Amino acid sequence: MLGLAGGVLGAFALLRRRALLGDVLAHAALPGIALAYMATGTKAAGPLLIGATASGVLGVLAMRAITRWSRLKEDAAMSLVLTVFFGLGIMLLGWVQRMPGGNQSGLDKFLFGQAASIVPRDLQVIAVAAALLCLAILVLYKEFKLLAFDPDFGAVLGFPVVALDLLLSLCIALAVVIGLEAVGVVLMAALLTTPAVAARYWTHRLSVMVPLAGLFGAASGVVGTLASQIGPRMPTGPLIVLAASLLFFLSLLAAPHRGLLARLIRLRRAQAQASPRRPDGTPLGQAAAGPRPGDGA
Template identity: 50%
Template sequence: MTITEYFSLLFNDYTLRTITLGTAVLGAICGMLGSFAVLRKESLLGDAISHAALPGIAVAFLITGAKDSNILLLGALVSGLIGTFWIRAMTEKTHLKSDTALGLVLSLFFGFGMLLLTFIQKQPNANQAGLDKYLFGQAATLVESDVRLMVIVTSLALVVMLLFWKEFKLLLFDADYTKTLGFNTRFIDITITFFIVLAIVLGLQTVGVVLMSAMLLAPAAAARQWTNKLSVMVLLAAIFGAFSGVFGTAISASQNNLSTGPVIVLVASVFVLFSFIFSPGRGLLFRQLRFRRNRRDLQLKKTLQIMFGIAETHDNISHPHAIKILNNFQGFTKISLRQMEENEWITLDGQKWALTQKGFEEARTMFDKKEENNQ
């Protein structure tokens, strides 16, 4: 199946439609909530929570003996919240830094989860088959009820975000000021963290424990390159996440033996790479172009200042001078001469140059500004 055939079958095939809608909704909610994790400098929190959810899945299966996705995800949610509570407690009650607490919880919970999964796999009954899909995800197992749950949680998160938008924004950029205004910062922090945990848990079935943090952070990291406004960043992150889910699913379905979760993460990484290079404000390409333009402008102004100093020694500022006089001055290039001629700062006649009235006034303005700055 080609990608074109995939999109032509999308609205007629139940399975393709369900998986695509599920991955798109997952990408959108992860992008929205991941923006808050990125801006709060808690990028590793998603990785820790996704790994901390694994023992909850195993314990839920051991208690119920069933592979009902809702029950397993409920166990993952409880385990993820416990892991988050441990992280908060270690950073607040001890001298440990947040990265140390994240690493400890991630390793401890993931190791315990793998131990439980190994124990479950060695049980004599065959009901435990398929639990390992939560490690790397298996989007093909999504059904309509799973997608409906994702839509409900996304809608709930969106409503809460709109209701507490001002409080969320204040807490993100100035927690101390938020306290002085009388807001309950602990409640706001817990609310944001709860929905981040909820989004991570929802994505375990699709993307898996190992890759879920990338799904949470990649769309937000890409969106951050394009704007300084929170609302725009959240919207862009949701769009990038949704497109990553759709195109990742399409690429996975069009090829044999390609897991959907890893492909979605790779597509999201392409958005990040594109944003890092081509975003106008922070992109590497435009940054390099600005650097070259600024360096060229500096060379022009430095050469103009030199010419101004030479022209001032004559009563007639338009008196021609030999170009070779400039050879000993750093920053002078033939390209800068041509650019200055285009700016009508100088006139060129063979191997001689002469300062124009416009160039003289430009140089005088630069000198006046320099003197003001020195004062």
């Protein structure tokens, strides 16, 4: 379910040239997790995810404010928000470790993920959030499509482009937050980006790319989870990301139109068609067909 929601949202983030937005929001959620634990003293997923959501939303608003009120471009704003929020989160985690009982807080699972710690209540939260995110994409598909390809034209038509962009960022933030406990801060960004990049190699149509990215994300989750059961103490989150990476490399090589093998075949055909030939059709580098002088003798 995490891979499905992440792949669908990642398709629009990729086309909006916001591939690193998931990475930024994943790192921006860390201070909220630490502050929520310091305020409540509990390791329950509910308060920690609320803190992560608030911190992620604050990161989105900070990025929007930087790009609007300064001369910095979006990539510089994302880099700034990522480093500042992640540094603050690491500092707060250091304070947590010095708190009574802080060493047993278990907050490090939000850095690298711990799928084994998920309980049925967490699964229900993930299912509801993933369903709402996919429903939002389905309802606003036309608006997000316009936002991805021509936001200026959308603004001329009267669409609230800024609000739609903010809504898309908030949806990505929610997808990141619900995946923190299972996959972790470091790897959730890959689950948003890699399935979408892999799907982009197979089609030129958004209506195909979006469900295909969701399918790749879901397949990565299933394959990675099953692979983690093969050997003892094999981490689930990294294996999910490795499964997504394997799908990407297969797409990079074998996609029918944009894959490397297809491009190599087209290049060879073009070279063969462009090579100079004799009137009988044989290339100049080969001997001409027919009898040669002296063959009759």
